[in-house]
Amino acid sequence: MERLLLSGNEAIALGACHAGLKLAAAYPGTPSTEILEAIAKFPGIYAEWSSNEAVAVEVALGACYTGVRAMACMKHVGLNVAADAFMAASTTGVRGGLVIVAADDPGIHSSQNEQDSRNYARLGKVPCLEPSDSQEAYDFARSAFQLSEEFDTPVLLRPTTRVCHSKSVVMPSPKLELERTPQFSHEPGKLVMLPGAARERWRKVLERMEKLTIYAEKSPLNRAVEGSAELGIVASGIGFQYAREVFPNASFLKLGLTHPLPDKLIRDFAGRVKKVLVIEEVEDFIEQYLRSQGITALGKEIFPRTGEFSPDIIRDSAVKAGIIDNTPAKSWPAAGLARRPPLLCPGCPHSGVFFTLSSLGHRSTLPGKKPRPPKLTICGDIGCYTLGAYQPLGVIDTCGCMGAGISQAAGMAKAGAAEKPLAVIGDSTFMHSGINSLLNAVYNQAKICVLILDNGTTAMTGHQGHPGSGLAATRQPAARVIIEELVRGAGVRNASVVDAFDLKAVRAELRRAMASSELEVIIVRGDCPTLTRKRSRPRIINTEKCDNCGACLLIGCSAIKKSESDGIIIDSGACVGGYCALCQQVCPKEAISESIGEAV
């Protein structure tokens, strides 16, 4: 039989494809991004990057109303944006199968919080499936569509970072060949949620939950693995795999369907073992249910309430609680090592504007000089440019959720902040929800300065397209929304475009906009070098002229290094050269120039 080594995300994509998927919509977000990227490669499935997660769910919902199978994918925080659409989908139910994937990020590898999406399943009264490896990601994606159609409900598929981004063996099943002609038929009682119809539908939603609860008892998604009667472990998701490592002899109740939970199955299992442990990442979702049923179980008393689990964490916690006593010799990480936080790439178009903000705002100082108190209020957003918060730039003061920077700045201005606040947002994020915030700022005449850092892509998640990029999910050309036209159309009178690599122009524009007493939008434009890979001769430092002042280090370019022996040098393999040349513009001694010889 065919054995494939797939990541959980690739497996979800393949499972959905083999389940007859017709349409998929997503907004990129780690750890979910690769699902849509994989789907976009399959022929015969329409795949799109939607402008945000709510839009993605609405697009998928519309498609499923025509009777085909559809999917929307996002990361956990994206489900907050999509919450309204998600609830709407729950209320009307579906025609063709609808699966909504929300990938959770326990341990906050690349997010702004650690929320548990299972709570949305409870809120929306929809079934929730939790795969624990790639095989299950594949199988559950298929089952999810079947459940969706059988119970007239969207299904929430909740993988976590470790499932999304780990690879394991998948044995695929035969592809379903669904003969479905997309067609919409009128049924206002189901699809038009005016109060009268909605009341009726909500009753159906409650009935649906009752039916699902009965189904959960016999569903193959939940299974018991018999072992010793001393210890019984109820586990879901990747926690199950870790627990198997740590407690090879225990009995397991492995829950793949975690909402609704199977009452009798759990009760029977608990009755067969002496002690019950619940192992689940993030919240005590299953554990609370057990408690509410009067079943004595240990869970979050022992295992962490926050952070990602690992076999180590489960073992340590169990040892501490006296459940296992063989503490294996444990080694500890070396202490006091130099940290290595992520950085903007060499040649990043954000470096110049951040360097300028940093110097105008006293955010960084030359090595050896005393820092001054910072100036400027800079509301940030989520994307590569959030990395501007790290030293040596240090130019982000707030970062909450996508699109929020502009509204936060407006809030500060309206609250009467003395200094004109700045908001920094990327092009993709601007399309996602920044545009809404900008409309608000225009309408309410907020005197702020908005910097749209336009690198033409969604860089942080790996260069996905968006309405301003002119690139479809399939990497084919798409229509392109011109940001400056959009901004002006939104009613912004003062909108300018500046070249991200022209430091003088950036500085002048910033100064002007900050001094103006109106709403200002500056579009700082420059290609992401990791996408376009434009390169020319690398820059080089003339050691005779260079006095080691360290000014060029303040750009935060990782191609510029300081070595004990040679002073400051430029890594010719990393520097993108004349396309950027920021360091050259910064150096007060004019010590930096184009290298002679061959272009890299």
Place this chain on the structure above:
Amino acid sequence: MKTQNILIVGVGGQGVVLASNLLAEAALSAGYDVKKTDTLGMAQRGGSVVSHLRFGEQVASPLIAAGEADLLIAFEKLEAIRWGHFLKTDGAAVVNDLAMPPLSVTLGSDVYPCDAEIVTALKRFTPEVHLVPGTATASRLGNAKMVNTVLLGYASNFLPIGAERLASTLEAGLPPKLRQPNLVAFETGRSMYLK
């Protein structure tokens, strides 16, 4: 066979994930159950990257527990110490002789350890510490970018997967024009251990 645990570490952009994918494919073709996972976070942008690879009869967790790695392959020296505690007491560390000081070092708030400190730190975990001149060897062979292949060649001496299988998996994943030089790099790396 007992489950084999291999940890590959380095700096974002060095090809850690590619290397571990390659080993994983080789293990799959050798008939093993395989699980692997990469911890990246935002670290694609020059941060610390670690990839866990496990294969054997049946593998449950994709993550390796601390103190359980049979082999640590480090593409950069500081990262080798950062992840050294994953090594088994009889595990092996194959470390590329390359320093990439993070910006915190460049800006003067942290220090980069010297070679002696690096070796001592790793010897706390296992006596089998190999500092390999991977970057220099690859440059000598004509392309510094083949450093990963050199290191994989060296590391192949510690793997229960045949060198032929590794080499052919490597070959299959490369465009035709890069195949021959990389096979040479692999063999060179492999023979460096025997010397």
